[in-house]
Amino acid sequence: MGEKALLVLEDGVVFKGEFFGASSEVFGEVVFSTGMTGYQEALTDPSYRGQILTMTYPLAGNYGINSEDFESNEIQVRGLLVSGACEFPSNHRAEKTLGTFLKDYKIPGLQGIDTRALTRKLRKHGTMRGKICREGIDTEKVAEELRKTPYPDNEDLLPEVSRNNEEIYEADGNLKVTLIDCGAKENIIRCLVKRGVTVRVVPARTGAEDILKEADGVMISNGPGDPSKASYVIDTVKSLFGEIPLFGICLGHQIIGLAAGAKAYKLKFGHRGLNHGVKELETGRVHITTQNHGYSIDEKSLEKTGFEVTHVNLNDGSVEGMRHKDLPIFSVQYHPEGCPGPRDNEYLFDKFVEAMNAKKK
Incomplete structure (x- = not known):
């Protein structure tokens, strides 16, 4: 005992x-x-x-x-x-x-x-x-x-989890992504590299000019805490709108929303697990997702931001995904990289690669 x-x-x-x-x-x-x-x-x-x-x-x-x-x-x-x-x-x-x-x-x-x-x-x-x-x-x-x-x-928890220096993960393809590290899970990097994307991971306080350097796309990672506390990342991401394809996961999704002028709120007990049902509004398809977050974007606050809801949580109706109506920007509240959990949602990385290829043409 x-x-x-x-x-x-x-x-x-x-x-x-x-x-x-x-x-x-x-x-x-x-x-x-x-x-x-x-x-x-x-x-x-x-x-x-x-x-x-x-x-x-x-x-x-x-x-x-x-x-x-x-x-x-x-x-x-x-x-x-x-x-x-x-x-x-x-x-x-x-x-x-x-x-x-x-x-x-x-x-x-x-x-x-x-x-x-x-x-x-x-x-x-x-x-x-x-x-x-x-x-x-x-x-x-x-x-x-x-x-x-x-x-x-x-308080802002990002300094406890973000890298202090940039790291580069080489791949065979011709695409390069800058990943803003707000506490990134390793499988986000693996999912990009195995698609032939070279990933440059940078600290959360990296400026927009440095982030855009030789990048075909920018990802904003998952991370801990209240997204509003990371005001410096919000300001940086806002300046990236229209410059390059953007993809946000979890905290990255919330940061994109706040950068667009939407509001976030704290969920009563959050969403944490491997079997959360999420409905994709365009197709009606239901995805079983991995989730780990305590905050959500207020759907009503998305009005007049240029964004529209793409996915909703089947348990409480909260926003699980969104995209800009005109710009190549999209994000999801759940974890398409899984680890742990189902890998069904990795198609979103393919969607990001398609957006970067389209931008290059």
């Missing part, structure tokens, strides 16, 4: 468990993901920065951890909550256990948590501030402190 531990929520509710991974105390925004698999990709997804992640599927760690399925160079969550953690993974690719992985990066994990009850609470009341603590502390005092502590996304 591991050391006893607690999750204390801002309203004073306490969930009991035991440490696996690092035995340390952390504060974060408590969120949940409905994915049955993909815990390694989720843990290393920069969009989870500042958050304590709850996995709703009761089994975690069954196929272990390997050195290939990273979506960034480190664990990005502040803590992990699971019902049960497997200590003896079974998979030919497994190199270590989930618990060892967490210890390597000094990230606390709690197992034995009633994740069903916790998820139901977050769905009813919305995401909450929480703290992973050792047993024996004054939980009422912790809850009081939590209520006074700003949410992690109250």
Whole structure:
């Protein structure tokens, strides 16, 4: 048995468990993901920065951890909550256990948590501030402190996840894309490179003139937090309108919307998982998508921006995709690169390549 531990929520509710991974105390925004698999990709997804992640599927760690399925160079969550953690993974690719992985990066994990009850609470009341603590502390005092502590996304989180220097990923084709790194998942780069696109990844604070250098298109990546806090990226993207094909994913989608003059709002408990239904309005086709975001673009605020909605979420009707009516600019709120999740939506990268080829002609 591991050391006893607690999750204390801002309203004073306490969930009991035991440490696996690092035995340390952390504060974060408590969120949940409905994915049955993909815990390694989720843990290393920069969009989870500042958050304590709850996995709703009761089994975690069954196929272990390997050195290939990273979506960034480190664990990005502040803590992990699971019902049960497997200590003896079974998979030919497994190199270590989930618990060892967490210890390597000094990230606390709690197992034995009633994740069903916790998820139901977050769905009813919305995401909450929480703290992973050792047993024996004054939980009422912790809850009081939590209520006074700003949410992690109250500040710009991009400096914590964006590269400090540009990196180039060479490919065989003749197209070049500049990827603005707001916390980009590695599979975005892989999806472009395997289509023959050379990718130049630049820090989030890179200026427009540098971004356009030798570029046939620009991508704005996923990332954590409130999109309005990244005002410098919004201003940069606004100056790129009409200059070059643009494609935004997740936070990049929200930044394009804000650059166009639309507004974003925080969802009650966000969309996080691998099986979210999204309807493509033009065809009526429903896509099963990977999602990880806590904000959305307000559909009404898109009026008079030149943009139109292309995709909607089938659970709550929120905007999941949009495009400019005249310019080669489009974006989606979900993750077409998957990792984890279905790969059905990679066609959007083909669409981006087509837009760049059309612009070159």
